[in-house]
Amino acid sequence: MRGGTPFAGVVCLREVPFEAHFTPAREVGWRLAPEHWGKGYATEGARGALQYAFAALRWDEVVAMTAVQNVRSERVMQRLGMTRDPADDFEHPKVEKGHALRRHILYRIRPSDSRQ
Numbered sequence: 001m002r003g004g005t006p007f008a009g010v011v012c013l014r015e016v017p018f019e020a021h022f023t024p025a026r027e028v029g030w031r032l033a034p035e036h037w038g039k040g041y042a043t044e045g046a047r048g049a050l051q052y053a054f055a056a057l058r059w060d061e062v063v064a065m066t067a068v069q070n071v072r073s074e075r076v077m078q079r080l081g082m083t084r085d086p087a088d089d090f091e092h093p094k095v096e097k098g099h100a101l102r103r104h105i106l107y108r109i110r111p112s113d114s115r116q
């Protein structure tokens with residue numbers, strides 16, 4: 001937008017919109033434009049979203065997921081204090097079978113785990 005602030009990205013809270021072994025569940029997600037990576041914005045935004053999910057919405061658990069290869073996103077999950085059980089790994093039902101990004105990891109966090 002002319003004269004507007006450049007768009008940096010999004011952090012969202014939502015119901016997981018597909019069925020898997022861990023659903024129904026609620027997730028936190030993020031996506032930033034590459035020029036805004038490496039500045040801590042994703043972690044800061046997601047930490048605020050988790051605080052809101054637990055304190056205001058009273059959610060009892062939040063998950064986050066990403067393709068196995070997405071190490072940057074996994075590091076955000078770890079910085080948030082989320083934990084992974086490899087037994088939770090899954091094939092994402094909305095990614096085509098055989099696609100390299102189909103295998104996903106799942107991280108979870110509960111209010112009592114929060115470092116906030």
Ligand SMILES: CC(C)(COP(=O)(O)OP(=O)(O)OC[C@H]1O[C@@H](n2cnc3c(N)ncnc32)[C@H](O)[C@@H]1OP(=O)(O)O)[C@@H](O)C(=O)NCCC(=O)NCCS
Pocket residue numbers: 029030031032033036037038039040041042043044065066067070072073075076
């Ligand atoms: C996932 C994604 C948001 C991660 O971005 P990121 O920049 O690595 O994460 P953060 O915004 O939390 O920034 C953390 C980095 O900023 C650095 N940093 C620099 N200044 C900082 C500051 N003042 N405060 C905190 N961190 C800072 C940290 O050291 C860290 O770098 P490191 O991982 O190399 O140690 C980004 O890669 C992305 O949008 N990817 C595409 C979309 C995507 O994969 N979405 C998730 C799918 S589920």
